[in-house]
Amino acid sequence: MNKANSISLRLHKSKYTAGQIIAKIILYLICIAVAVMVILPIISLVISVTRASEDIDAGFKFEIGSHFGDNLTGLINHLHDPDTGGYSIARAFLNSVIISISSTSLCIYFSAMTAYACHVYDFKGKAFFEKFILFLIIIPGQLGAVGFYTMALKLNWMDTYIPFIFPAIASPSTVFFMRQYLKQNFSREYVDAARMDGANEFITFNRICLPFIKSALATMALFGIISSWNNFMGPVTFLSKPELFTLPQIVSYMTNDAFIETGPYYMGILITALPMLLIYFFLSKVIMKGVSAGGLK
Amino acid sequence: MNKIKRVKNPNEKLNKWAYLFIAPFILTFLFFSLYPMISSIAYSFQNENETVYENFTTFSNYKVIFEDVNFWHSFIDTFIIFAMNFIPQIIAALFFAVLFTNKRIRMKGKGFFKFIYFLPNILTAATVVIIFRLMFMRGAAIYDDDMRLIGYEGGPFYNLLRFLGMDMLTNPLYDTWAVRMVIAFILFWMWFGNSMIVFITGINGISDEVFEAADVDGASPWRVFFSITLPILKPIMLYSLITSIIGGLQMFDIPFFMRGQAIDPSVPVFGGTSSTDTITIYIFEKMKYAPHDYGIAGAASVVLFAFSLSLSVAMYFLLFKEKNYEKKIWRRMKKYEQS
Numbered sequence: 001m002n003k004a005n006s007i008s009l010r011l012h013k014s015k016y017t018a019g020q021i022i023a024k025i026i027l028y029l030i031c032i033a034v035a036v037m038v039i040l041p042i043i044s045l046v047i048s049v050t051r052a053s054e055d056i057d058a059g060f061k062f063e064i065g066s067h068f069g070d071n072l073t074g075l076i077n078h079l080h081d082p083d084t085g086g087y088s089i090a091r092a093f094l095n096s097v098i099i100s101i102s103s104t105s106l107c108i109y110f111s112a113m114t115a116y117a118c119h120v121y122d123f124k125g126k127a128f129f130e131k132f133i134l135f136l137i138i139i140p141g142q143l144g145a146v147g148f149y150t151m152a153l154k155l156n157w158m159d160t161y162i163p164f165i166f167p168a169i170a171s172p173s174t175v176f177f178m179r180q181y182l183k184q185n186f187s188r189e190y191v192d193a194a195r196m197d198g199a200n201e202f203i204t205f206n207r208i209c210l211p212f213i214k215s216a217l218a219t220m221a222l223f224g225i226i227s228s229w230n231n232f233m234g235p236v237t238f239l240s241k242p243e244l245f246t247l248p249q250i251v252s253y254m255t256n257d258a259f260i261e262t263g264p265y266y267m268g269i270l271i272t273a274l275p276m277l278l279i280y281f282f283l284s285k286v287i288m289k290g291v292s293a294g295g296l297k
Numbered sequence: 298m299n300k301i302k303r304v305k306n307p308n309e310k311l312n313k314w315a316y317l318f319i320a321p322f323i324l325t326f327l328f329f330s331l332y333p334m335i336s337s338i339a340y341s342f343q344n345e346n347e348t349v350y351e352n353f354t355t356f357s358n359y360k361v362i363f364e365d366v367n368f369w370h371s372f373i374d375t376f377i378i379f380a381m382n383f384i385p386q387i388i389a390a391l392f393f394a395v396l397f398t399n400k401r402i403r404m405k406g407k408g409f410f411k412f413i414y415f416l417p418n419i420l421t422a423a424t425v426v427i428i429f430r431l432m433f434m435r436g437a438a439i440y441d442d443d444m445r446l447i448g449y450e451g452g453p454f455y456n457l458l459r460f461l462g463m464d465m466l467t468n469p470l471y472d473t474w475a476v477r478m479v480i481a482f483i484l485f486w487m488w489f490g491n492s493m494i495v496f497i498t499g500i501n502g503i504s505d506e507v508f509e510a511a512d513v514d515g516a517s518p519w520r521v522f523f524s525i526t527l528p529i530l531k532p533i534m535l536y537s538l539i540t541s542i543i544g545g546l547q548m549f550d551i552p553f554f555m556r557g558q559a560i561d562p563s564v565p566v567f568g569g570t571s572s573t574d575t576i577t578i579y580i581f582e583k584m585k586y587a588p589h590d591y592g593i594a595g596a597a598s599v600v601l602f603a604f605s606l607s608l609s610v611a612m613y614f615l616l617f618k619e620k621n622y623e624k625k626i627w628r629r630m631k632k633y634e635q636s
Binding site for chain 1: 311312313314315316318319321322323325326329330332333334335336337338339340389393396402404406409410411412413414415416417419420421422423424425427428429431432434450451452453454456486490491494495497498543546547549550553554576577580581584585591594595598599601602605606609
C-alpha cells in the first residue's frame with residue numbers, strides 16, 4: 001500500500017496525467033503477475049517438500065507441512081535400500097560436483113590459453129584457426145554422438161568420467177568469449193613488459209594474463225558449472241553403475257521408480273535444483289552479464 | 298644473451314610458442330570431436346549392429362530413416378512445439394525489454410523483475426519437468442451432491458485451467474495436445490528471461506541520439522518501436538529464432554522426462570509413438586539400446602547436422618545483409634526530413 005502511494009506521489013510531482021498513472025499501475029500489475037507465474041512452480045516445490053506424501057498426492061495446497069525431515073530421511077532410506085537399487089543421494093551430489101568442477105577448470109584454463117595464443121602471437125594459420133573456431137560453434141554436438149559412443153566402448157570408457165571431463169578442453173564458444181574479452185581489455189604491452197623482465201611465456205600467461213581476465217574466467221566458469229550440472233544426456237549414455245550416477249540421473253531413476261513416495265521424490269528434485277538456485281541467488285548479475293555479452297545459449 | 302636476441306627480432310622467435318598454447322585445444326578437438334564426427338558419418342554408410350556388419354551400404358540407412366514415420370513425426374512435432382513456444386516467448390521478451398529500457402516510463406524494481414524472469418533458465422531441465430508435473434497434476438476427484446464427477450483437485454496450474462473453464466475432466470499430462478502445450482509452456486517459462494536479457498542488451502546498444510532525434514521529430518512511442526527498436530533488434534531475433542529451432546531439434550531431457558513411466562507410455566508426445574521423441578532421442582535410442590543400429594543413428598545425426606548447418610548458414614547470410622541497420626535508419630530519417 002505504502003509503495004503504491006509513494007509511486008503515485010512521485011508521479012504527481014513529475015506532472016503525469018491520470019491516464020499515465022493508470023497505465024503505469026497496469027504495467028506494474030503485469031510485471032508482478034508474470035513474476036508470480038515464474039516463481040510459483042519453484043515455491044510449489046519448496047512447499048510440497050514439507051508436506052506428507054499422501055497430502056501431496058491428494059492435490060496441491062498452499063500449506064506448509066511438518067514433514068521436511070521425514071521426506072529427507074525417506075529419500076535417503078529409499079535410495080539406500082539394496083532391493084530398490086542401492087543408490088546414494090550424497091554420493092550423486094559429490095559425483096555431480098566432481099564432474100562440474102574438473103571439467104569446468106579444464107575448460108576455462110585451456111580456453112583462456114587458446115584465446116591468449118590468438119591474441120598475443122602472430123602465427124601461421126592464425127586467421128584460419130580463428131574462423132574455424134567460429135565455425136565449430138554452430139556445429140551441433142549430436143553429429144559426433146555415435147562415433148564418440150563407439151569410441152568410448154572400444155577404449156573402455158564406459159562407467160568412467162573421462163567422456164565428460166576431457167572433451168571440455170576444446171570448447172569453441174568459451175574460446176570465442178575469451179578472445180573477445182582479451183581484445184577489449186588486455187593490451188599486448190603487458191606481455192612485452194613481462195618479457196622485458198625476463199619472464200618465460202608460460203609464466204607470462206599464468207601470472208600476468210590469467211589474473212587480468214579473472215572476471216571473464218569467473219563468468220565462463222559459472223556457465224560451465226551450470227551446463228555441466230544440468231547435463232543429463234552424457235551421464236545417461238555413459239554411466240550405468242549406481243555409485244557413479246549424477247543428480248539428474250537420480251531424478252531419472254526416481255521418476256521410473258514406482259515405489260518411491262511423492263514427498264521423498266520431491267525432496268530429491270529440490271536437492272538437485274538447490275545448488276543452482278544458490279549460485280543464481282548470489283551471482284545472478286555475473287550470469288546475466290555473461291548472457292548479454294556473448295548472446296550465449 | 299637472450300635479451301639481445303629478443304630486442305633484435307622480438308616477436309618472430311616467440312611466435313612459435315603459440316603452437317604449444319593451442320596444442321591442447323587442437324589435440325582434444327581432433328581426438329574427441331573430429332574423429333567421432335568422421336566415424337559417425339562413416340557409420341551412416343555402413344550396416345552395423347550386434348548381428349550384422351556390412352561395409353559400405355551406400356544410402357540404405359538414409360532410406361530407412363526417411364521411410365520411418367517416427368523420424369518425420371519427431372521433426373514435425375519439434376516444429377509444432379517450437380511455434381507454440383517461440384512466438385509468445387519473443388512477444389513477452391520484447392515487451393519487457395522495451396518496458397525496462399524505456400526512459401520515459403522509468404520502471405522501478407527492474408533489477409528485481411529481471412532477476413525473477415531469468416531464474417528458470419539455470420534450473421536443471423530434469424527437475425523443471427517434474428516441477429511442472431506437480432503444477433499440472435490432477436489429484437483427487439471432486440463430486441457434486443448427486444455424486445457426479447465434476448472435476449479434480451490438482452496442481453496450481455491445473456486449478457487455474459479449471460478456473461478458466463478448460464480441462465475439467467481430461468488430465469493434461471495424458472492428452473497429446475495438452476502435453477505439447479505443457480512442453481511449450483515449460484520452454485517459454487525457461488527461455489523468455491534469457492531472450493529478454495539479450496534484447497535489453499540490443500536496445501541499450503542503440504545510441505540515445507537516434508531516440509532523441511525521433512523524439513524531436515514528434516514520433517509516437519509506437520512509431521519509435523516499429524521503426525527503430527524492432528528493425529534494430531531484427532538480427533538478434535533472427536539469431537534466437539535459428540538457435541531455438543536447432544535447440545529444439547537437439548532437445549533431450551525435457552521430452553525424455555515428460556514421458557517417464559508415471560505418464561501413460563502410449564501417449565505420443567514427440568512422434569507417432571512414445572518410442573520416438575526428438576531426433577536426438579531417436580539417435581540415442583538407436584545407438585544405446587539393442588540391437589545398436591549405429592548405422593541408422595549415424596544417418597539420423599548426419600541429417601540433423603545437415604539441417605542445422607543449412608539453417609545456420611542461412612542465418613549468417615541474412616545477418617550479414619542486416620548489418621549496420623542503425624546507419625540505414627539514420628539515412629531514412631534524413632530522407633524523411635528532407636521530403
